[in-house]
Amino acid sequence: xxxxxxxxxxxxxxxxxxxxLPDGTKIINRIISHSEDTEKNSKQFxxxxxxxxxxxxxxxxxxxxxQSEISTCRWGCAKGDHVAEYLIGKxxxxxxxxxxxxxxxxxxxxxxxxRGIGEIANLLCLFAHDPSSFSKWKKMTKKERQKHYRPxxxxxxxxxxxISDKNDDTEFCPIDDARYKALSEGITHAxxxxxxxxxxxxxxxxxxxxxxxxxxxxxxxxxxxxxAVVTLYGGLITQxxxxxxxxxFDVACKSLLNLGNMHILNLKENIFKLxx
Ligand SMILES: [Zn+2]
Numbered sequence: 001x002x003x004x005x006x007x008x009x010x011x012x013x014x015x016x017x018x019x020x021l022p023d024g025t026k027i028i029n030r031i032i033s034h035s036e037d038t039e040k041n042s043k044q045f046x047x048x049x050x051x052x053x054x055x056x057x058x059x060x061x062x063x064x065x066x067q068s069e070i071s072t073c074r075w076g077c078a079k080g081d082h083v084a085e086y087l088i089g090k091x092x093x094x095x096x097x098x099x100x101x102x103x104x105x106x107x108x109x110x111x112x113x114x115r116g117i118g119e120i121a122n123l124l125c126l127f128a129h130d131p132s133s134f135s136k137w138k139k140m141t142k143k144e145r146q147k148h149y150r151p152x153x154x155x156x157x158x159x160x161x162x163i164s165d166k167n168d169d170t171e172f173c174p175i176d177d178a179r180y181k182a183l184s185e186g187i188t189h190a191x192x193x194x195x196x197x198x199x200x201x202x203x204x205x206x207x208x209x210x211x212x213x214x215x216x217x218x219x220x221x222x223x224x225x226x227x228a229v230v231t232l233y234g235g236l237i238t239q240x241x242x243x244x245x246x247x248x249f250d251v252a253c254k255s256l257l258n259l260g261n262m263h264i265l266n267l268k269e270n271i272f273k274l275x276x
Contacts, residue, residue, distance in 0.1 A: 098110045098113040111219055
């Protein structure tokens with residue numbers, strides 16, 4: 001190993017052909033300054049594009065408020081173990097970061113976080129409908145949870161409960177297999193087909209945070225969906241007051257009923273349609 005001083009001297013003196021290494025701090029500052037511009041442009045676009053995007057981001061802000069209140073016991077403390085409150089708080093932190101990332105033009109990274117929020121949303125859905133599974137889950141060892149409560153198993157458990165959002169027999173799950181798979185294989189996991197940030201007409205990979213409207217709308221949808229589910233079931237689990245439970249339900253439903261039409265499941269279809 002060479003010392004820091006030796007390394008600095010080596011970098012300074014050694015020429016790598018025509019390449020000269022820059023001052024790292026300058027590069028960091030340049031990235032931050034570029035990010036601020038992208039974030040401003042993205043926010044302006046979302047707040048003014050069509051009917052759904054402005055409503056979705058407005059509703060998202062209200063969801064963040066509600067989750068902040070219930071995860072910090074501001075509406076009253078049940079004096080329990082706070083496991084549910086911490087799950088909601090974890091989801092909220094990820095949600096705020098996911099929003100910042102999508103505004104910065106890092107859509108893949110925003111979607112990775114939203115996939116994690118979806119795992120929390122599904123867990124809360126399961127626990128709200130089956131409180132005994134919540135007690136079991138809390139008492140399990142890490143090994144037991146990995147064995148019985150993997151994200152795919154949580155989805156199976158929810159589907160087996162025959163919850164329906166349309167009064168029919170559909171096997172309902174907030175973040176279902178198709179959505180989780182699309183967020184996993186296409187986005188989260190590195191594969192030979194990985195094309196970073198390719199939310200554009202030619203599926204061109206993009207390195208760095210640049211505004212792409214298809215990416216912004218898709219990532220916004222994939223964040224707003226699990227976030228609303230966290231509000232819905234988080235409210236049911238943590239709130240005893242009927243009015244506050246109703247408030248959480250209303251805020252979540254308003255969000256879910258106003259989501260846009262561009263999402264991870266029809267991403268390619270949308271790109272092909274817009275190319276024509
Ligand atoms: Zn409390």
